[in-house]
Amino acid sequence: MSGTSALDRLVKKQRIDRGGRIYADAAFDTYATLKDFGRDLSASAPSPTTTHGLPKLPRDILFIILSKLQEDKHALQMCMFVCRTWLNECRSHLFRITHVSDALYPNRGLRNRSNRVQSFVDFLKGAASPGFCSSIRVLRLSGDQKMSEAHQRTRINITMLASVLESLPRLRVLDLWRIVLARETGPSRLRTHKFTLDALSMHQMSCSIDEAAGLFDVLGLFSYISTIDASYVDVPALTRPVVSGDTTGISSSFQVNDVRLKGCLRGQDRPEVRRLSTVGRMLEMLHDLPGTPNLRSLTVQCGVMGEVKVLGQFLTQVGKSIEFLAIELFELTREHIDPETVVQTLHLDECTQLKSLRLVIFPNTSEGSRNSAASVCFSLLIGTLSPKIRRLDVILGYNDMENLSTFKWEALQEAPWRRLKNLEAITFELMPHRSDSSIEMNARQFISNQLPTLRARDILKFDTKSFWY
Known part of the structure; x- marks a missing residue:
């Protein structure tokens, strides 16, 4: 290796760990790391190793190798020193998944909180090279989980968020953790340019x-x-209704x-x-x-009846396009809600194109009379499902083994299963897990009587934890 470049200094100081987080010394920051490395990412650099007499590895093979290593930052650093052919590809993969965190890491000498997220945003607007910006596909911005007060947490506003999106033309996934969405410092402007993402996580x-x-x-x-x-x-x-001005942009x-x-x-x-x-x-x-x-x-949790009502209103509007639906009904029986009321409020009959449903019902109560509501609620829901449904996954939860005995097979047997003519597979699980010959017998009888359209390979598989059919 000849000479000392910014790349050499970066690797020697180990400013990037295996988890993909960007670090430096105690004075840290993202800016200190990237101003050496990200500024000239698109520029060619001298190869640290010269090779003779070896054919070049095809670019597509090289890309496959580096893609497999993209979450191992140390391995990517080492690959940079193979030969000139590998250098730029390795550098672009190194920041493909970037995590910028304001969390404190005392074991790394980072005892004083500094705003790395803000420094990263400033770097993108200033010294970052086009090559670096175009290499980022996944970006996670996270605050410190130990900061409980909102005013101490990492804060971003819409202008900063738009600046990040404008600077990263090939960004596909944006992940925001423990961030405070802050008020704009100046007048907000209507942005005509719109961005696209594969995933937005908050x-x-x-x-x-x-x-x-x-x-x-x-x-x-x-x-x-x-x-x-x-x-x-x-x-x-704040419970004010939404007004037209809220959705102008x-x-x-x-x-x-x-x-x-x-x-x-x-x-x-x-x-x-x-x-x-x-x-x-x-x-x-x-x-x-x-x-x-x-x-x-759509995947959603509902813990109180108010959330069930909002979900029902939402399904009434957009349910006709939904093909996969997962619903967890959690602790609804604490409110003494009648199962029939829950079913009528959900409006699953609006999901006319539904092909797969995952349903989880956890009463989470020790009262057997209300525990039985889980099986009754599920039985009633069967009558509202689209005949086009192909797969059904069900988990009914009970908070102890004794209350599991309140499960009502007769409620399921009374459900209109035969209207589900396109049903191809079902998984059914009772929690807590239990291996019981009576459950197995009831399950087999239930299947043979109610679900004759299922093929043998789709029907039943027992183990010590749960039963599936």
Whole structure:
């Protein structure tokens, strides 16, 4: 190896760990790392090793090898020193998956919190080379999980988010963890250019601004998102209705194919804040979007009846396009809700193109009379499903072995199974797991009587933990 380049210094200081996080010394920062490496990423650099008499490896083979190593940063660093042919490809793969974190790592000498996310945004707007910016496909921005107060957490606003998207032309996945969506410091502007993403993830986020305007502004940056994944996104306790001005920046042709929502409220939560859960608020937002999203898949938790009502309203609007639906009904029996009311409120009959349903019902109560509501609720839901459905996955939860005895096979046997003429496979599980000859006997009898259309290979597989058919 001849000479000392920015690349050599980067590898010697081990500023990038195996997990893909960007580090330096105690004074750290993303900027310090990338100003050496990202600034000249697109420029050719002298090969640290000279080889003679060996044929060049075909580019497609090289690409396959490096793709397999893209999550192993140390291996990519070592590959840079093979020969000149490998250098630029390795450098582009090194930042393909980039994680910028404000978390504290005392074992790495990082005892004082510095805003690495802000430094990264500044770097993209300033010294970053086009080669570096075009190499990033997956970007995770995360705050410190130990910062409980909102004013201490990592904060970004819509302008900063738009700046990141503009700087990374080939970005496909944006993952936001423990970030506060902050108020704009200046007047907001209507952005005509819209971005597209394969996935937008928002986890453990909070809003220091009006949730309607703030979260609508995030969606207003995009014309298409394949998957929206939101879990435990806290919003202020504001219950005003959505007004037309909130959705001004959102394209009427905005499309999303897959929505996954987690973070429902539990029965012990205060009634006055129930409608402000992640699930309830995000469903309300999607319901109020201009146009009709071409939604194909929906995964959602419901912990209180208010969330079931919002879900039912949402399915009434967009259910006709949904092909895959996963619903977890959690602790609804704490509210003494009649199973028939739950079924009528869900409006699953609106999902006329539904091909696959995953249903999880956890009563989570020790009262046997209400535990039996799980099997009754599921039985009633069968009568609302589209005849086009092909796969059904069901988990019914009970909080102890004794209450498992309240499971009502007769309720399932009374369900109108024969209307599901296209059903090809079912998985069925009772929790807690139990191996019981009586359950096996009931299951086999139930299958032979009610589901004659299923082929033998699709029907039944028993093990010590659960039974499947």
